[in-house]
Amino acid sequence: MMKIDRTVATSAPTSEVFDFLADFTTTEQWDPGTVRTERISGDGGVGTAYANTSRFLGRTTDLTYVVEVYEPGTRVVLRGENKSVVAHDTMTFVPTATGGTSVRYVAEFDLKGLARMVAPLLTPAFTRLGDDASAQMRTTLDRLGR
Structure with a gap:
């Protein structure tokens, strides 16, 4: 499994940050690997599905993400999958003492098939x-x- 775990602090209020990031179509604005994300079903809550196209190491890949957990203002968990990977993205939101927000973003990638064999080589990427x-x-x- 490959894992990305980062925490980002911002002066923006938690309600705005949550609303922005919980709408996964905004990945086009903050995730440099995202080419396009569109909501294909749902209202943004649990069960909502997104079609995501990303570019990684020069290759374009499509994943379908589904919202598994939606706790307003607190946490969003999505699961993405295609033939070569299962991705679990968790965003946790914590208000800061100054009125801003701390966002912890964890993305875990379970590679399938041949991709699993080269996983150790992908760590720097x-x-x-x-x-x-x-x-x-x-x-x-x-x-x-x-």
Whole structure:
């Protein structure tokens, strides 16, 4: 399993940050690997499905994500899957003492088939992906707080 675990602090209030990130279509704005995400069913809560196209190491891949947990203002968990990977994305939101928000974003990737064999070689690329996504998330969320 490959894992990205980052915490991003922003001055934006928790309600705004939650509403923004819980709508997974916003990945186009804060996840540099995302090419496109569209909601294909649901109202944003549990059971909502998103079609996501991402680019990783020069390859484009499509995943279908489904919201498994939706706790307003607190936590969102999504599960994405295609033929080569199962992804679990968890976002946890904690208000800060200054009125901002701390977001912990954990993405776990269970690779399938041949991808599993090369997983150890992908560690640097996943680390870079996590660093880039957290930096872009921080920049995007700070714009909400203005």
